[in-house]
Amino acid sequence: MMEQEIKPLAADAPNVLEVSHISKSFGAVTALVDVSLKVKRGEVLALVGDNGAGKSTLIKILSGFHQPDTGKILSNGEETRFASPRDARARGIETVYQDLALIGDLSIYHNMFLGREQRKRFLGLNLLDNKKMRTLSRTYLDTLGIHIPDVNNTVDLLSGGQRQCVAVARSIYSSPSILILDEPLAALGVRESAHVLGLIQNLRRQREVSVIMIVHNYNQIFEVCDRINFLHAGEIVLDASTSETTEEELIRVVKSGLGKNAISAAASAAEGRATLPHH
Template identity: 85%
Template sequence: MNPETGPQAIAPLGPDAPVILEMSHISKGFGAVTALVDVSIKLRQGEVLALVGDNGAGKSTLIKILSGFHQPDTGTITSKGKEVSFASPRDARSHGIETVYQDLALVGDLSVFHNMFLGREYKKRVLGLNLLDNQKMRELSRQYLDNLGISIPSVNSTVDLLSGGQRQCVAVARSIYASPSILILDEPLAALGVRESAHVLGLIQKLRRERNVSVILIVHNYNQIFEVCDRINFLHAGEIVFDASTSETSEEELIRIVKSGLGRKAIAAAAAEAGPLPA
């Protein structure tokens, strides 16, 4: 893959891009622990939204609610203008939401093409028996990975022989193959080297360039946020305390916000002290 890493190479999201997902006033607790407090987010068609925050800020709980693993205690979810509720991950997928977690859910001793179609295998009838159509899955996997610009030497290779970046790309490709409208990536660059991260970032840039899939990206590296994302939502102690377009803020401001002590009042005070960003 030869990613175009500069955000200037990609047209900005149009102002008329519709909101396809809205989570309003979401709260969630686990016993005495409050994970989310009145969280509201919006996601537009084709947008790449960075969801950032320290460990324990509530990011995982939020995406698990959106993925159908948890149900909120309060609040609503609206998908494409209709209020929905997800009782299970299958419900979320039926509304076009696919999630790639850090563990990738790949089977190491299976081939790339078997992993691509895991749970939705193609089959053929041979002498009255239902057998896997390995040839068809092999050909479709090769074609699809090539179309996405993902370089895998052989789709016959087992996943455990791939690099971390290649495995991450296969997991993302498998989710995209399901034709989602929303793709959630849970720290896809964790534990990856510079070259491997470039492969994954290039794939996200491709999705952003085409603007046909909306992406929620959980990421810790602020530089990467400004490379591939349109907007930032910052979670702290279960609250969204900062929501800004990447074109209207900077990595320096984001670092200043983190050092401010977070919280809405701290962020407002830090912004007032720093003054407007230079043009």
């Protein structure tokens, strides 16, 4: 069966999240400088940058763990403030961190419903409804295109890629509007990465959940992402569509070590050279 073609993001797709002029410092250390970011409904946005660039701080602000010093956040056009992770989740933002928060010796279906277990009454007792959780887990994993033969197996029997997919599926089950993935491909092999990339591609194909993913492999960015934001020294120095740039151009910007103003100046100079008459 041929995979359904991935349609371009609609030009009039609304912004589900906007970050405007966010800054954040920890004592004498400035983590973010005047960061503005937007995510459209159904868009997959890559967040890239070196260690210490501010990526983790930014996603922790979006997840409600940190509050910005300046700037504002708009959720579906409405200004909001995430005072806690619970606030962010109430606004439809789910985050999957690198540790995944899965319990290895529990079954896959128990992990899928961790913290929101399905229950039933039997002879006056409040019991786990294991049958319902198994059925729902199977249905949901199949719907997302996650191929795991037996949801009764414990998580510690899964590959790294399968575990990542289960963690993502658990977050999507709560029907978020935005899914943040903190380096979902870190420490995964080629085959395991393919599991996760396939899941992200499925989400992109459906265009219902927006995804922000921190990623280091630039080739993978151009495989599954619609747009790139490159963070350098706490500021976004590049905001580009993957359809209008190349991996080589991204690598050139990353290696330049330049800030926003320097990159703009370099681009203007290059444009000026291109328009000079040839003799």
